[in-house]
Amino acid sequence: MNTPFTDVAAEHAVFNTKSRQKIQQTEFMMSAPTFRLCPPDMGLEVAFAGRSNAGKSSAINALTNQRQLARSSKTPGRTQMINFFSIGDADRRLVDLPGYGYAAVPLEMKKEWQVELEEYLVSRSSLAGLVLMTDIRHPLKFFDEQMLRWANDGELPVHILLTKADKLKYGASKNALLNTRKRLKELGLNCTIQLFSALRKEGLDELAGIMGNWYEYQLDADKIIESSFALLEGEELEDAIEKDSAEKDSAQKEGAQNESK
């Protein structure tokens, strides 16, 4: 079954909620003026990017359920700080990248920043995924597409949020979703996409689900299954694994049937 607000299947609803609970444990870690001064390239991080004013800080605050975790700058584009947040006690980070496309920034500074950004997207080993935010009323501007190309070149998974979806009526927002998906197909870019509203707190679970996959939170569930299997041996173990996969298959089938209804 699909929730009306997203094209991300809602079959992982429990996992998504669990993942969101984990992400709510986010704390500010540090700000880095350049990528050379980033924290060590270990663990897993998810970066949030988008044009200035796309709604990055608002999305991070809504997602983490904290009103002021990421502050929106009064002088957008001026302070090119990369803000790092840590999630729980595991080596998981969320990165708020400075907004791009701000007209008042001098060209030289923009160029310098673009070189750094590309390097970060292509060579940061701990970068597990990119959340690209674009205003639903004018999605995928030139530099958004550039970001998507760099991410694609570096085989980095991307999830797009069409932000401020509350600004459009339901039908219009669904159309924007379809048109943007079409455009991505034309460009040969492979990524997932959803509608999002920080204002109405819509699309949060779906986003958390995607991030949870990148952060490999689902491994927790696998570990639980593994450890319960660990008590069994031989045929007993084989039977248990068979039963477990049969249950998963039938749950999946049920999900698919519900979806086609």
Ligand SMILES: Nc1nc2c(ncn2[C@@H]2O[C@H](COP(=O)(O)OP(=O)(O)OP(=O)(O)O)[C@@H](O)[C@H]2O)c(=O)[nH]1
């Ligand atoms: N209606 C509506 N407005 C939003 C939403 N999200 C953000 N905004 C507004 O859009 C403006 C920019 O939001 P920010 O979250 O500061 O955007 P940002 O991408 O962090 O901007 P920079 O830090 O300058 O790059 C603010 O006035 C927000 O109140 C939303 O879901 N709905």
Ligand SMILES: [Mg+2]
């Ligand atoms: Mg911001």
